[in-house]
Amino acid sequence: MKKSSLQFDIITVFPESFSYLKESMFYQAQEKGLVEIKIWNVRDFTHDAHKTVDDRPYGGGPGMVLKFQPLYDALIAAKKDFKTTKRRVILTDLGGELFSQKKAKIFSKERQLIIICGHYEGVDERIKEFVDETISIGKYALTGGELPAMIIADAVSRHIKGFLKNPESLEEIRGNEELVSIPAYTRPEEIKIKGKTLKVPEVLLGGNHKEIDVWRTKHQKKVL
Structure with missing residues (x-):
């Protein structure tokens, strides 16, 4: 069987959370062999009858901290599952580097992306010795x-060739790394609601692509 362009290995204590990655475009991408997604349950790598994945923090304090051993063992299993030198291991962490479109494009060049799901009270700091970088999606x-x-x-998947049916989607890339959001409309042309009449801009109905491009450029919002 041909290997996918990119394999995601997600290490988590809540494997049932990832049903989204089995739907719609992700389902189609997996069927076409563009991506593969494997979910690793941290509890499967515990060594006690209760499948304990967290413990109290040294030094005291509220909450529980994810233990090093099951995270590390899951990481090793994920690495053994996919033989490649083009691999990146990341940990989601509030204190990590802010995720961006540029970073997504970089990650898409890997063959295997291992994502260790962090925890709101933290993970044992020593696991960071075995990750390439920590990533935050926001402060x-x-x-x-x-x-x-x-x-x-x-x-990341959006940067894999063939994942998007139309690479120039509604959120388009201008130049190298500039991400913009462009207003979009679909049928019907006119909506009447609560005393208001909401219409599609006339220029989008005329079929003049040059004028449409000018309108979209004028109304686009730069994201990055």
Whole structure:
């Protein structure tokens, strides 16, 4: 069987969270062999009857910290599962580098991207000795790294040839790394609601692509 362009290996304590990555475009991409997604349950790498994945922090404090051993063992298993030299291991972490379109493009060049889902109370700091970088999706706290992992997988996959049916999608790339958002409309042409009439801009209905490009350039919003 031909290997995918990119394999995502996601290490998590909540494997059931990732149903999104089995739907729509991700499903089609996996069927076409563009990406492969493997979910590794940290609890499968514990050594006690209760499948304990976290423990109290040294020095005291609230909450529980994800243990080093099951995370490390899951990481080693993911590495053994896919033989490649083009691999990157990342940890989702509030204190990590801010994720960006540029970073997504860099990650898409790898053959294997291993994502360790962080935890709102943290992970044992020693696991960072075995990751290439820590990544944050924003300066706000989440209860876990599962949502960031899905966001990263989504943004990275868009850079894989064949993933998007139309590479020049509604969020278009201008120049090298400039990401812009462009207003979009679909049928019907006119919507009447709460005393208002909401219409599609006339220029988009005329079929003059030069004028449409001018309008879109004028109304685009730069994201990055």
